[in-house]
Amino acid sequence: MDKAKRKKLEDKGWKVGTVSEFLDLTPEETTLIEIKLALSRNLKERRQKSMTQTELADKLHSSQPRVANAENGDASVSIELLIRAMLATGATPQEIGQVIAQVG
Amino acid sequence: MDKAKRKKLEDKGWKVGTVSEFLDLTPEETTLIEIKLALSRNLKERRQKSMTQTELADKLHSSQPRVANAENGDASVSIELLIRAMLATGATPQEIGQVIAQVG
DNA sequence: CACGGATATATCAGATATGATATAAAAGAT
DNA sequence: ATCTTTTATATCATATCTGATATATCCGTG
Numbered sequence: 001m002d003k004a005k006r007k008k009l010e011d012k013g014w015k016v017g018t019v020s021e022f023l024d025l026t027p028e029e030t031t032l033i034e035i036k037l038a039l040s041r042n043l044k045e046r047r048q049k050s051m052t053q054t055e056l057a058d059k060l061h062s063s064q065p066r067v068a069n070a071e072n073g074d075a076s077v078s079i080e081l082l083i084r085a086m087l088a089t090g091a092t093p094q095e096i097g098q099v100i101a102q103v104g
Numbered sequence: 105m106d107k108a109k110r111k112k113l114e115d116k117g118w119k120v121g122t123v124s125e126f127l128d129l130t131p132e133e134t135t136l137i138e139i140k141l142a143l144s145r146n147l148k149e150r151r152q153k154s155m156t157q158t159e160l161a162d163k164l165h166s167s168q169p170r171v172a173n174a175e176n177g178d179a180s181v182s183i184e185l186l187i188r189a190m191l192a193t194g195a196t197p198q199e200i201g202q203v204i205a206q207v208g
Numbered sequence: 209c210a211c212g213g214a215t216a217t218a219t220c221a222g223a224t225a226t227g228a229t230a231t232a233a234a235a236g237a238t
Numbered sequence: 239a240t241c242t243t244t245t246a247t248a249t250c251a252t253a254t255c256t257g258a259t260a261t262a263t264c265c266g267t268g
Contacts, residue, residue: 101201
C-alpha cells in the first residue's frame with residue numbers, strides 16, 4: 001500500500017499503525033476494511049441522489065454528524081450502521097450484496 | 105409472522121416484543137434481522153465443513169461460546185462479527201455478498 | 209463579500225458488543 | 239454405559255459504538 005493511501009486510512013481512524021503493525025494486517029482484516037469503505041462510498045452516492053445528511057439521519061434515528069462519519073468511512077462506524085443507512089436510502093439486500101461482492 | 109417463528113426470534117434475544125411492538129418493526133428493521141440470520145445460517149454451514157467452533161474462535165481471536173452465539177443467530181452478535189467469522193472460514197466478499205443478496 | 213444551507217470535526221455519557229470464563233448439555237467414539 | 243469431544247447457555251468486566259450536542263468549515267447564491 002502506498003503512503004498516501006495509508007495516510008488516508010489513518011486519518012479516518014483506522015489503526016493501520018506503523019509499518020510493522022501494518023504488515024500484520026491479515027488479508028481478512030484488509031478485506032473487512034475494504035468492505036466498509038465500499039459501503040461508505042456507495043452510501044454517499046445513494047444518499048446524495050435523494051436527500052440531505054440530516055434527512056437521512058432522521059430516517060435512521062441517528063444524527064447528521066454520524067451520517068457524515070459513515071459516508072467518510074470513519075473507523076468508528078460499524079458495518080451494521082452502514083447497512084442500516086443503506087436500507088434507509090431504499091437500498092435492497094440485492095444492491096447491498098452487490099456492493100460487498102464487488103470488493104476484492 | 106406465525107407464532108412459532110416469532111418465538112424462535114425472541115428466544116435468540118430479538119426484541120420482537122408484543123404484537124403491537126412487532127407491528128412497529130419497519131421493513132428495514134425486518135430486513136436487517138433477516139440479513140443477520142442468513143449470515144448466521146451460512147456461517148454454520150461453512151464452518152462445519154472444515155473446522156470446530158473452537159478452531160474458528162482461535163482464528164477469529166474470539167471464543168467458542170461467541171462462535172456458538174453467532175451461528176445461532178443470537179441478537180447480541182453484530183453483523184461485523186458475522187462477516188469477520190465468514191472471512192475466517194475462507195469466504196470471499198463475493199460469497200458474502202451472495203448470501204446478503206439472497207435475502208428478501 | 210455576506211448570508212444560509214449543507215457537511216465536517218470534536219467531545220461525551222450511555223448503550224451495546226466484546227472476549228473470557230465457568231459450566232451444562234449433546235453428540236460421538238470405544 | 240463411560241469417556242471425550244463438541245456445542246450451548248450464563249455471567250461478567252471492559253472495549254467499542256451509539257446518538258446528541260456544539261461548533262467549525264465548506265459551498266452556492268444574492
